[in-house]
Amino acid sequence: MGKEVIGMDYVIEMLDVSKKFGNFYANDHITLQLKKGEIHALLGENGAGKSTLMNVLFGLYQPDGGEIRVRGEHVAITDPNVANDLGIGMVHQHFMLVENLTVTENIILGSEPTKSGMINIKDSAKKVAEISKMYGLDVDPYAKIEDISVGMQQRVEILKTLYRGADILIFDEPTASLTPQEIDELLNIMKKLVAEGKSIILITHKLAEIMNVSDKVTVIRKGKGIGTVITSETNPEELATLMVGRQVTFKTEKGPSHPTEEVLKIENLQVNDYRGVAKLKGLNLSVRRGEIVGIAGIDGNGQSELIEAITGLTKVKSGKIFINDEDVTNKKTRKITETGIGHIPQDRHKHGLILDFSVAYNTALQSYYHEPLSKGGIMNYKVINERAEELIKEYDVRTQGTHELARALSGGNQQKLIIGREILRNPDLLIAALPTRGLDVGAIEFIHRRLIEQRDSGKAVLLITFELDEVMNVSDRIAVIYDGTIVGTVIPQETTEQALGLMMAGHSKDVAEKKVLAAEKDGDEQHVE
Amino acid sequence: MNSMSNRMINILVPMISIFLGLLVGAIVMLISDYNPITGYMALWNGIFGDSYAIGETIRQISPYLLAGLAVAFAFRTGLFNIGVEGQLIVGWFAAAYVGMAFDLPKIIHLPFALIAAAAAGALWGLVPGILKATLKVHEVIVTIMMNYIALHVVNALIKTLSGGGFKLERIHESASLRSEFLSNLTDYSTLHYGIFVALAMVVVMWFILEKTKTGFELKSVGYNDNAASYAGMSANKNIILAMVISGAFAGLGGAMEALGTFGNMSSMGGFTGIGFDGIAVALLGANTPLGVIFGATLFGSLKYGANNMPNEAGIPVEIVSIIIALVIFFVACGYIIRVGLIRLRNKKEAK
Numbered sequence: 082m083g084k085e086v087i088g089m090d091y092v093i094e095m096l097d098v099s100k101k102f103g104n105f106y107a108n109d110h111i112t113l114q115l116k117k118g119e120i121h122a123l124l125g126e127n128g129a130g131k132s133t134l135m136n137v138l139f140g141l142y143q144p145d146g147g148e149i150r151v152r153g154e155h156v157a158i159t160d161p162n163v164a165n166d167l168g169i170g171m172v173h174q175h176f177m178l179v180e181n182l183t184v185t186e187n188i189i190l191g192s193e194p195t196k197s198g199m200i201n202i203k204d205s206a207k208k209v210a211e212i213s214k215m216y217g218l219d220v221d222p223y224a225k226i227e228d229i230s231v232g233m234q235q236r237v238e239i240l241k242t243l244y245r246g247a248d249i250l251i252f253d254e255p256t257a258s259l260t261p262q263e264i265d266e267l268l269n270i271m272k273k274l275v276a277e278g279k280s281i282i283l284i285t286h287k288l289a290e291i292m293n294v295s296d297k298v299t300v301i302r303k304g305k306g307i308g309t310v311i312t313s314e315t316n317p318e319e320l321a322t323l324m325v326g327r328q329v330t331f332k333t334e335k336g337p338s339h340p341t342e343e344v345l346k347i348e349n350l351q352v353n354d355y356r357g358v359a360k361l362k363g364l365n366l367s368v369r370r371g372e373i374v375g376i377a378g379i380d381g382n383g384q385s386e387l388i389e390a391i392t393g394l395t396k397v398k399s400g401k402i403f404i405n406d407e408d409v410t411n412k413k414t415r416k417i418t419e420t421g422i423g424h425i426p427q428d429r430h431k432h433g434l435i436l437d438f439s440v441a442y443n444t445a446l447q448s449y450y451h452e453p454l455s456k457g458g459i460m461n462y463k464v465i466n467e468r469a470e471e472l473i474k475e476y477d478v479r480t481q482g483t484h485e486l487a488r489a490l491s492g493g494n495q496q497k498l499i500i501g502r503e504i505l506r507n508p509d510l511l512i513a514a515l516p517t518r519g520l521d522v523g524a525i526e527f528i529h530r531r532l533i534e535q536r537d538s539g540k541a542v543l544l545i546t547f548e549l550d551e552v553m554n555v556s557d558r559i560a561v562i563y564d565g566t567i568v569g570t571v572i573p574q575e576t577t578e579q580a581l582g583l584m585m586a587g588h589s590k591d592v593a594e595k596k597v598l599a600a601e602k603d604g605d606e607q608h609v610e
Numbered sequence: 611m612n613s614m615s616n617r618m619i620n621i622l623v624p625m626i627s628i629f630l631g632l633l634v635g636a637i638v639m640l641i642s643d644y645n646p647i648t649g650y651m652a653l654w655n656g657i658f659g660d661s662y663a664i665g666e667t668i669r670q671i672s673p674y675l676l677a678g679l680a681v682a683f684a685f686r687t688g689l690f691n692i693g694v695e696g697q698l699i700v701g702w703f704a705a706a707y708v709g710m711a712f713d714l715p716k717i718i719h720l721p722f723a724l725i726a727a728a729a730a731g732a733l734w735g736l737v738p739g740i741l742k743a744t745l746k747v748h749e750v751i752v753t754i755m756m757n758y759i760a761l762h763v764v765n766a767l768i769k770t771l772s773g774g775g776f777k778l779e780r781i782h783e784s785a786s787l788r789s790e791f792l793s794n795l796t797d798y799s800t801l802h803y804g805i806f807v808a809l810a811m812v813v814v815m816w817f818i819l820e821k822t823k824t825g826f827e828l829k830s831v832g833y834n835d836n837a838a839s840y841a842g843m844s845a846n847k848n849i850i851l852a853m854v855i856s857g858a859f860a861g862l863g864g865a866m867e868a869l870g871t872f873g874n875m876s877s878m879g880g881f882t883g884i885g886f887d888g889i890a891v892a893l894l895g896a897n898t899p900l901g902v903i904f905g906a907t908l909f910g911s912l913k914y915g916a917n918n919m920p921n922e923a924g925i926p927v928e929i930v931s932i933i934i935a936l937v938i939f940f941v942a943c944g945y946i947i948r949v950g951l952i953r954l955r956n957k958k959e960a961k
Contacts, residue, residue: 415842432840446841
């Protein structure tokens with residue numbers, strides 16, 4: 082893990098770089114050296130200073146100390162244009178694309194090539210197609226952004242940097258919004274890019290990706306450089322320990338469940354979406370006190386509609402929903418919440434938080450109408466603030482204070498805020514939809530522990546997730562959803578990921594288990610998928 | 611550390627903006643062969659020249675305050691109420707009618723007339739609110755149309771009530787906001803108690819938004835209606851409520867004219883413009899109650915003071931309008947000046 086000798090084969094060297102905000106060191110003497118043709122991962126928790134470091138490299142921030150060299154030469158990157166000229170391109174986590182323009186139009190935006198005053202789309206599209214082919218990006222230059230998948234939109238972002246001549250690419254949390262399949266594709270593309278001589282810095286907190294694709298890993302923790310390791314000489318456990326600063330358990334520890342009476346009961350539930358297309362087609366489900374039921378399935382098989390139906394955010398066409406034996410079908414959201422539901426929504430920005438409200442206001446969002454938070458129509462912001470202080474302490478929400486806007490919090494801290502808010506209301510049923518999306522291992526562990534605590538205190542938990550690991554680790558029972566119905570319910574200890582995968586593709590439990598058995602007999606599990 | 615604090619920037623931005631507006635206005639006057647110094651002296655005298663001018667300026671500010679509050683309140687709930695003009699017109703009419711048609715003791719009559727104005731404005735806000743909440747009809751379109759309906763319905767009512775005439779009878783003294791005291795204080799200007807009503811409404815808006823449960827819900831819906839419905843709030847209910855409260859503010863703005871400035875209502879050839887200027891007042895004030903005071907003061911002062919420029923400096927009305935527009939334009943561009951100041955500060959700090 083020692084410092085390496087400075088040589089000419091480094092394309093980027095950030096040596097002892099520091100960046101201060103006020104008295105706070107966001108980057109405290111960090112060194113990162115990127116060799117030509119390598120994928121160098123930058124690993125750290127949410128808020129560890131990864132993005133700050135990359136923004137320094139990209140010219141968005143000026144460093145307060147240290148030196149940056151590009152291809153051996155000392156440079157001052159004063160703004161992103163300088164970075165572009167040096168061949169540094171950034172693929173942002175949140176895409177910067179104009180939805181109703183085509184791929185080519187987006188790529189040339191800002192530097193449109195003209196031919197006697199007219200934009201020359203044809204030549205540009207040809208060039209885009211060439212680059213796309215060269216790196217196997219498979220992007221149609223004439224497709225409109227709004228018509229293509231998230232994965233392809235990201236490839237357009239990659240194309241954009243390549244089109245502008247970048248040979249050093251920074252990927253900022255590139256897999257945060259991708260499906261597992263899209264992630265695989267992206268990692269392959271990255272490998273192809275370095276094979277063609279590009280160099281890549283990959284910002285991430287996902288260990289599996291790092292192990293899969295990177296050559297080296299630089300770990301930072303709380304703004305400090307912890308060191309650089311060679312990927313082939315390390316393992317996920319070591320990386321996680323380096324990143325978090327303590328031992329991290331991947332397999333969440335939990336005792337056996339002791340389910341008692343039923344809290345949630347769904348009978349033959351049918352829900353249509355706003356276009357009238359059937360999304361839930363007679364779904365049955367039961368969740369009891371003292372157990373975590375995981376809903377496993379591929380995105381778009383009715384999970385959103387299921388949550389919205391339970392919480393009263395969408396109309397139920399037919400069927401019944403009972404909470405604690407009370408019929409809540411098509412009741413108002415507030416009424417259902419009051420029967421004892423806590424809801425961690427899948428989209429924390431859209432549903433979970435009001436980003437322009439303070440942290441304190443957000444903690445009151447589900448309970449502001451109760452005494453003592455408000456009385457006789459008048460809010461008591463003093464009490465709200467005190468409660469918020471308690472919540473951020475108990476749930477380790479890292480913030481400058483309860484007056485800070487929720488927008489300013491990192492994703493992990495936003496999620497902890499929501500989870501704290503929902504659990505502190507002490508609900509009989511906690512609905513957790515993708516509770517760990519986009520979070521680092523430390524935060525994931527924290528959240529899983531909270532869910533299990535909730536179960537152990539005799540509450541019911543309904544966990545909706547797209548992550549197989551999560552559903553296998555945390556649930557006591559797994560209900561697999563496919564095309565609007567539950568195709569089977571399994572116990573995690575009695576099944577395999579292969580069988581679950583087959584059920585998620587629509588096979589019944591029996592068929593899935595038989596197929597897995599047959600495949601094992603063949604001694605080649607690869608054929609199953 | 612002698613660099614600018616944020617507070618100082620907040621004060622500097624509008625001052626620099628107004629100065630730049632006046633500077634470009636001066637250039638316009640120079641080009642059209644008028645003396646900018648005489649022109650601005652006339653503007654100054656028109657606003658602050660004597661106690662009469664000050665009284666009239668404050669009187670002019672009152673309806674702008676209420677129109678600005680109306681627009682700002684709707685904005686905070688995510689609604690664009692362009693119908694303040696119409697709500698103000700029906701408020702004006704309601705107040706003038708109640709003031710004229712009843713004869714009651716002042717302690718009942720004046721509040722009655724004010725409430726009638728607020729109720730009429732609220733009703734005019736209720737219609738677009740309901741249409742938006744139930745049928746998703748965009749409030750901008752409905753409120754624009756409601757402005758025309760207000761204008762023509764009120765004109766027709768005036769005609770009917772006055773037996774074919776063009777104006778209603780004067781209101782009874784018992785419904786009037788006129789104040790001998792304020793008038794004497796300001797050299798017999800038409801300054802009336804309306805300014806206190808308007809300032810009280812500023813406090814009311816602040817109180818609703820910052821202190822009440824309703825305000826919490828209105829702001830929630832305004833910032834993120836998805837999260838608000840997730841939290842069990844009714845977005846529809848809050849949309850209607852916001853439009854009603856906004857309309858009530860606007861209606862009170864009309865009462866200023868009916869019970870204070872004019873004491874009656876005449877049929878109108880076109881819009882008063884106060885409601886539309888309220889949009890600018892609200893935006894200048896960043897939709898906050900305090901900001902609305904600033905915006906309304908700027909608007910009211912310029913509007914009233916500028917009347918003196920043709921009289922005293924012989925500058926044509928058209929050029930005066932250009933100058934006023936320039937000042938408001940630069941204040942609205944305050945963001946650019948703010949960014950410039952912050953850059954300047956950061957550069958200083960870097961050194």
